[in-house]
Amino acid sequence: MSERSGLLVRAGGELGFVPAHTARSIVPLPPMSPVANTPLQMTLVSGRVVPVVALGSPTSVLVLCELDDEPIGFSGLEVTSVGTFEATERGVLVDGRAVPELDLSGALRSMEPALEPQLGEAP
Amino acid sequence: MTERIDEASLLEALESARRALDQAESVLAAARGGAARGQTQLEAVSDAARGLGGRGREVRASLQIVYESLERAKLSSLNAGLEAGRLSEPAGKVVMQLAGDLRALIAGALEALEAHATLLGESDRERERWLDGVVTARETLTAVLADLGVLGRHRQDMLNALGGLERAVAPVLGADPQTARRLAELSEQAKALAATVGALTKQAGAAGDERVRQALSPLLEALGAKPGTGS
Numbered sequence: 001m002s003e004r005s006g007l008l009v010r011a012g013g014e015l016g017f018v019p020a021h022t023a024r025s026i027v028p029l030p031p032m033s034p035v036a037n038t039p040l041q042m043t044l045v046s047g048r049v050v051p052v053v054a055l056g057s058p059t060s061v062l063v064l065c066e067l068d069d070e071p072i073g074f075s076g077l078e079v080t081s082v083g084t085f086e087a088t089e090r091g092v093l094v095d096g097r098a099v100p101e102l103d104l105s106g107a108l109r110s111m112e113p114a115l116e117p118q119l120g121e122a123p
Numbered sequence: 124m125t126e127r128i129d130e131a132s133l134l135e136a137l138e139s140a141r142r143a144l145d146q147a148e149s150v151l152a153a154a155r156g157g158a159a160r161g162q163t164q165l166e167a168v169s170d171a172a173r174g175l176g177g178r179g180r181e182v183r184a185s186l187q188i189v190y191e192s193l194e195r196a197k198l199s200s201l202n203a204g205l206e207a208g209r210l211s212e213p214a215g216k217v218v219m220q221l222a223g224d225l226r227a228l229i230a231g232a233l234e235a236l237e238a239h240a241t242l243l244g245e246s247d248r249e250r251e252r253w254l255d256g257v258v259t260a261r262e263t264l265t266a267v268l269a270d271l272g273v274l275g276r277h278r279q280d281m282l283n284a285l286g287g288l289e290r291a292v293a294p295v296l297g298a299d300p301q302t303a304r305r306l307a308e309l310s311e312q313a314k315a316l317a318a319t320v321g322a323l324t325k326q327a328g329a330a331g332d333e334r335v336r337q338a339l340s341p342l343l344e345a346l347g348a349k350p351g352t353g354s
Contacts, residue, residue: 005208005215007201020208026201028194061198082204082226084219 008081016102200225
């Protein structure tokens with residue numbers, strides 16, 4: 001039986017799993033600045049500018065992750081637990097219930113079209 | 124004799140009325156003093172309740188600081204758990220266990236804090252009800268003081284009326300009520316003297332007593348008492 005360590009988070013009422021090698025830390029939600037013409041926001045964490053993707057209604061924390069060696073924050077997540085859980089094909093098993101791993105890379109990719117420069121706009 | 128009894132009754136009634144009015148004044152003064160003291164005490168209670176409100180706000184501010192600290196500690200324990208998840212066995216397991224224990228303790232502290240906040244809210248609501256009660260009591264006392272003022276004026280009216288009545292009955296009594304009362308008392312004492320003299324004359328061997336009775340007879344008759352009868 002293999003195990004996986006990480007966070008259990010609630011996003012939009014659904015429970016999800018974020019592996020410990022992706023989630024770097026949890027910080028109190030800092031002040032956010034919107035990025036013009038994009039669905040992204042930006043914030044400053046420990047002196048570093050970090051892009052932020054909102055996955056739900058704002059909560060009191062920001063989950064800092066690392067995707068493709070780049071820091072990125074995810075807001076709208078409610079952290080319910082951290083620990084080591086029994087691994088499943090698509091996530092982990094918590095109290096006999098399958099909890100899928102959150103597709104954070106997919107969420108980021110879905111925003112890429114909105115990040116590309118639009119015709120007539122400044123580069 | 125009937126006329127004297129009526130005069131005595133009238134005098135007694137006038138005296139009783141005056142005594143009752145004097146007692147009423149004492150009672151009114153005591154009631155006014157009590158109501159005034161009650162108002163002062165209610166003011167003190169009201170000030171204390173307002174002070175409690177300020178203390179409640181200070182306690183709530185302290186609880187907020189404790190709450191924020193615990194929330195930060197909870198985040199730290201979650202981050203410790205994440206670090207433990209990245210550590211290899213067996214250190215990872217130990218740190219994960221410690222972080223879990225810490226989170227459980229923090230969760231208990233947060234629950235206790237929530238209970239404190241709830242109790243504080245309830246005590247605030249009770250204090251508000253208490254203050255409402257104090258305001259009502261003050262209004263009631265103010266109304267009582269106003270009623271006592273009205274009673275005092277009524278008493279003064281009755282005193283004036285009694286004075287008028289005493290002046291009105293003075294011709295009937297043949298003197299002012301005080302003098303008439305003294306005369307009535309003298310009459311009662313003469314009756315008692317007549318009874319004593321009568322008793323003395325009936326005793327054997329009291330030969331000189333008849334002479335005393337005869338000597339006193341004009342005085343006793345003038346005072347309305349028949350010697351030897353006591354009436």
